[in-house]
Amino acid sequence: MGNVLELNRLTKHFREQVALESLDLTIPEGEFFSLLGPSGCGKTTTLRLIAGFEEPTEGEVWLRGRRLNGLRPYERNVSTVFQSYALFPHLTARENIEFGLRHRAGGWRADAPQRVRAVMEMLQIADKAERKPAQLSGGEKQRVALARSLVVEPDVLLLDEPLSALDPNLRKQVRAELKALQRRVGITFLFITHDQEEALSLSDRIAVLNAGRLEQVGTPQDLYLRPKTRFAAGFLGPVNWINGVGVRPEATRVMHERPSEEVRALPATVENAVFLGNCIHVEARLATGEQVVAEVSRLNGTFRHGEQVHVWWREADELAL
């Protein structure tokens, strides 16, 4: 299948400030693609440029081979799930979902009521159809927002941190549902988030943005195991930097006796050891003064403050930048 969305040297400046600098991305049909980065990295700007809420300073947005530059938001076949959901407070859930069908090109077709019903059933909100947004819970609002955007069958669904307004317990559950939903409808999802766990667990591919520039694109494994920059390595998860070499805490081992010659090892002093149930979180300081964090299986023994230990890891687990 071909690419549905292409960003070509996409650039946005707000006055003197660079929000996005020359971003190139291609997203194939049906992919769950995430834009990951800290706030102010340009990920929301990218989404707004694709949706048409902002016009790029330079560069192009192509959707299914059609150049979108200069087209108004209502002329683009993309749809946005807003961070705040932006449900129309004066309309019921059903009327919110119908809104796009009534206004988009092609208009209100004969099968519209069926499509509305189908999408509400798929998202399990059929019994909330006649409620106003104020009468819906956070999770229900999110489903209505999703339904409203899905029912118009966009070429790309843009999701602007849609889980951030949910409480943490609900967030994990909705995350799993969102992935299943995307597989089921087969629509390309462009997902914006600052939460690396969300991005890793949901995405087919992830683009990491920092200060308006693209750091790296790749699968979750690529990014976690083979980050190309220190920023990408650090943003996707904690890293121990030992003599300029990065090692993830779960690949970092600690033991009392001297390890074999085949692995890399350094002597260290335990500063803190916290029992977390499934593992022990050990903080140790190397002779060089660098602090190392290791997640050690409880089967590897117990560690106490002040103990002399050996920190070791396999060369294969080093992050090659």
Place this chain on the structure above:
Amino acid sequence: MNRVRAWCLAPTAGVLATLFLIPLAILLGYALLTRGAYGGAFPPWTFENWQRLADPLYLGILGRSVAVALVSTAICLVLGFPLALFIARAGRRKHLYLYLVILPFWTSFLVRTYAWMFLLRDTGLINEALLALGLIEEPLPLLYNYGAVILGLVYGYLPFMVLPLYATLERLDPALLEAAADLGARPWQTLRRVVAPLSMPGIRAGSLLVFIPCLGAYLTPDLLGGGKTILVGTLIQNQFTNARDWPFGAALSLGVMAVVMALLMGLIRRQDEGVL
């Protein structure tokens, strides 16, 4: 606590009772009495004043007053809504713009009405300019007609429309407008389906705040309409000066109050509180 509150409310309660509620009650009494030769109101008690309200002559004046107030309100809405929308979206400069709307409201209503006399009269600026340019042969009759009255009312009460509209539009989440466009609605459709319904509290409040003073307007019709435009405000004033028919004037006043009250009860919703 309650004693402090009672002492705080007492002065206002006293003023309201003696200078507002009792006068209205006296008006009600007058409306049921018979006129005196030099003004005032005397027994016997009668409903005649109320029956006279149904006279086609007076009904016509009342109808015309309602029509003038309605047209003025509609024009204020047409002028004020886009202005309020613009100010609500003006970002950092919105306070300056708001100031520009409020400033004329703080200055004298009489002066603002007079300014239009100055512009519109036969020897006024507009006519003099048109004459000097050779566009007209003799002055246009711009002043002393219903058009001038409506212009004056719109000019005088436009801020009353803009402020409540601004209050509701300012609270409108910009993401809702983006969501509407995102779902395929053109600007006009967004305005009709999203912005207008969500600003109904402001539209209702603004319309009432303009309509009510327009209905009872006395100064504007008198100055800009001259003797040719009799509206209910002028009619009431006349009963207490030239006509010396206080009971009928009282009945007219209470008739206007009744229209105002009916409008308030019919139009105000609970959600409008805080806007008005």
Place this chain on the structure above:
Amino acid sequence: MRLLPWYAAAVFVFLHLPLLVLAVFSFNESRFTVWEGWSLRWYRAAFGDAQLIEATWNSLLIGAAATALATAAGTLCAYGLWKRASRWISTSLSLSLVTPEIVMGIALLAFFQWVFRYLGVRLGMHTVILAHLMFCLAYVVIVVLARLRTMDRTLEEAAQDLGATEWQAFWRVTLPALVPGIGAAALLAFTISFDDYVITSLVAGVDSETLPMVLYAMARRGANPVVNAISTLIVFGLGLLIVAAERMRET
């Protein structure tokens, strides 16, 4: 949507141009609406008019008295309503706001005439002040109450917790924080009082002709550049007052 700024600009011009033109022509040498050069003769004429000066003093006096009374009563009332709402007071105040001026004027006139009949009170400065107190009151309550609603109720409770009586809590804690609101309310009351013609003309006596009454009579008689001059002075005077008040509030 792209036309919106132009539309807004046009409405702003509509709001401000007439007053601006009036101000410019108040400096015109000519008696007629033909520009003959700058002059202050109409201002000299205005300041030389004894009737105008007296009416201005009357207006200032009435405005000051009505403002003081309305601000005091209205502030206390707002405080009382903030403590606990009172349906009949709120309703009466709102009703007074939406009562057409002519109706309120007539009602007050009827009331004063009635009192006159039994108590021998005549129309005059005092009746004008009472009438102005009445129609300014609701504005004061609204402005002060809006300010009170932004305040933290627990402040007074904290003061009482520290040993202050209710009155002390009001005087020492709430009132000082209310000063900007009270100032704004007083200013609004003064401008409304200073401007009123309809009610004033109905309840005024022979000794209490106000500036709007004189202006109105002059305007009704027709073209008069002196009215332009006084109008300009009023607009600028009130404008300065508001800007000054705004400055005071900011600092």
